[in-house]
Amino acid sequence: MATMLAGRLDLVTGKFGMEQVAIPEPGPGEVRIKVLAAGICLSDVHLIDGSLRLKPRPGFTAVTLGHEVAGVIEKLGEGTETWWKVGQRVLLQAGQTCGACALCMTRTGCLRPLTRGVDYDGGWAEYALARQDTLIAVPDMLPIEQAAILPDAVSTPYAAIVETAALRPAESVGLWGIGGLGAHGVQLVRAFGAAPIIAFDPLPEARERALALGADLALDPQQPDVREQVLSWTDGRGLDVALDLAGVAPVREQAQSVLAPRGRLVLVGLTPAPLTISQSIGFCVAMQQVRGHYGSRFEHLPQLVKLTRLGRLDFSRSVSAVLPLADAPLGVERLMKKQGNPIRLVLQP
Structure with a gap:
C-alpha cells in the first residue's frame, strides 16, 4: 500500500502529529490533488489546542487538518468533467455542500455545509481528495503559495x-x-x-x-x-x-x-x-x-482570483514563511506564539 505524510488530529485523544497514511483514491466525480501549498490557519491552532473541539463519530476518529490548499491535479476519478486535466493548477474551496439536505436538492444553498480539514480530510498532506465542484483553476501568474491562502484567509x-x-x-x-x-x-x-x-x-x-x-x-x-x-x-x-x-x-x-x-x-x-x-x-x-458570519460562498473565490490576476488586489506580502510539511507542528507553535508576527505560514510537501 502506497503511503504519504499527513498532519493528523486524533479526535479521541486530541493529539496532533505527523503520520504515514494511505494515499487516497478518487471516487466518482473526485480528483486527487498533489498538494503544493497549504496554509496554517488560527482555526487549525484552536483545533490542536482544544479550544475548538471536534466530536468523533463511527468511522471518523481522526482527520487530516488544512482547509487552505492549492496544488495540481494528479488523478481524475470516474465521471469528472472533461475540462479538468491532469497537471492543471487548482486551489480548493475550504468546504463543500453536504449534497443531501433540502436546500442541496433544490440547489439553493446548504443546511449542513462541510469544512475541509474538519468534517473530512484536508490538505496538510502530500495528496488530497477534492470533489470536482470545489476546484478553482489557478492562473499561471498567481504564485501557488498565494493561491493557497485565498480560501478562508x-x-x-x-x-x-x-x-x-x-x-x-x-x-x-x-x-x-x-x-x-x-x-x-x-x-x-x-x-x-x-x-x-x-x-x-x-x-x-x-x-x-x-x-x-x-x-x-x-x-x-x-x-x-x-x-x-x-x-x-x-x-x-x-x-x-x-x-x-x-x-x-x-x-x-x-x-x-x-x-x-x-x-x-x-x-x-x-x-x-x-x-x-x-x-x-x-x-x-x-x-x-x-x-x-462563517466562510464564503463558491462564487467568492473566482472573484478573488480575478481581482488578484488583474492587479486590483495584491497579497504578495501575506505569505510570511514557507515550511516543509514535516514541520507542521513547528508552524503551529510559531503561529500560536505569534513568533515573527506572521500573517500566514504555508506548508509545502
Whole structure:
C-alpha cells in the first residue's frame, strides 16, 4: 500500500502529529490533488489546542487538518468533467455542500455545509481528495503559495465585508484582530472604499502592519480612550461596520460601545463564549445589528482570483514563511506564539 505524510488530529485523544497514511483514491466525480501549498490557519491552532473541539463519530476518529490548499491535479476519478486535466493548477474551496439536505436538492444553498480539514480530510498532506465542484483553476501568474491562502484567509473576510456587512463606500469600519484575517480585511475594506478604517490590536507590530496595509488609525484596544478616539475620527457617529476577526468576547463588548446608529457588528472570529448585548434598549433604539458570519460562498473565490490576476488586489506580502510539511507542528507553535508576527505560514510537501 502506497503511503504519504499527513498532519493528523486524533479526535479521541486530541493529539496532533505527523503520520504515514494511505494515499487516497478518487471516487466518482473526485480528483486527487498533489498538494503544493497549504496554509496554517488560527482555526487549525484552536483545533490542536482544544479550544475548538471536534466530536468523533463511527468511522471518523481522526482527520487530516488544512482547509487552505492549492496544488495540481494528479488523478481524475470516474465521471469528472472533461475540462479538468491532469497537471492543471487548482486551489480548493475550504468546504463543500453536504449534497443531501433540502436546500442541496433544490440547489439553493446548504443546511449542513462541510469544512475541509474538519468534517473530512484536508490538505496538510502530500495528496488530497477534492470533489470536482470545489476546484478553482489557478492562473499561471498567481504564485501557488498565494493561491493557497485565498480560501478562508482572504475569502472569509471578503465575504464578511461584501455580503454579511454589505459595506457601502465611505462607511467607517473598525477591525479587531490584525492577524491573518484582519490583515486581509484591512486591504479589502480599503479597496471597497471604507473611510475611515480603524484597526484594533494589542500588539504594536500588528498595529504597525495595519497602518502599512492601509488603515487610517491603529489603536490598542486596552487603552482607556478608545471610544473617544473612534468618535473623534467618525465625526461623533461611531462605526458603521465593526468586524470581530479575533473571536474574543471582550472585543464584541467594545465593538458594541462604538457602533453608529444602524451600525452592524459582524462576528467573523469564532468563540464558544456567549454573546451579550449589554445595553439592549439603546441597541434597539439605534437599530443596530449583530450578524453572524462563517466562510464564503463558491462564487467568492473566482472573484478573488480575478481581482488578484488583474492587479486590483495584491497579497504578495501575506505569505510570511514557507515550511516543509514535516514541520507542521513547528508552524503551529510559531503561529500560536505569534513568533515573527506572521500573517500566514504555508506548508509545502
